[in-house]
Amino acid sequence: MIHSLAADVQAFTSNVFLVEGDRTALVDVGNDFDILGRIDDHVDAIDAVVLTHTHPDHIGTLDTVLDAFDVDVWGYDPSHDAVDRELVDGETVAIGDGDYEIIHTPGHKNDHVCLYDPQEGIVFVGDLVFANGGFGRTDLEEGNRQQLIESITRLLDTLDDSLTELHPGHGPSVTTNPRQDVELALQAAKMR
Secondary structure: OEEEOOOOOOOOOOOOEEEOOOEOEEEOOOOOOOHHHHHHOOOOOOOEEEOOOOOHHHHOOHHHHHHHOOOEEEEOOOOOOOOOEEOOOOOEEEEEOEEEEEEEOOOOOOOOEEEEEOOOOEEEEEOOEOHHHOEOOOOOOOOOHHHHHHHHHHHHHHOOOOOOEEEEOOOOOEOOOHHHHHHHHHHHHHHO
């Protein structure tokens, strides 16, 4: 079960996904909202935090989460103060009941990853792509348009026909033909 904890929050925050299962985890923790109240609405505890990247809107409530739960924080860059455990490109990380492939996808930020479970057809894409062909900013520090295009291409090459759910770092999740939204993002990124 995946819950979008920040879907109706009116603040500078990313989406936050609570994934229930054998290893209940948060994918990103957002910023500037009552994350603990939102977690408590669904579960009593979490087992891990997995970060798509370390921009402030994705990690702002991390200290609050860590004060409440004794969990490891997984991220791509182990030198970042927020990261306890390294996500390694091509390996997997347990989230909920699934094993998610770690896909390093820089271009928006150097430590950006997507998380894909082909068994369940679910991908968490952070700020790489969004619904309706949107894509992550490349005008921030570490942003690089060509690298972003290469990362979207890599994601498309990894996704297969099992894809049924795409959960981005901002905006709505996509549950109808989500691969098409990734294809549109690639086209749009190449045009600008």
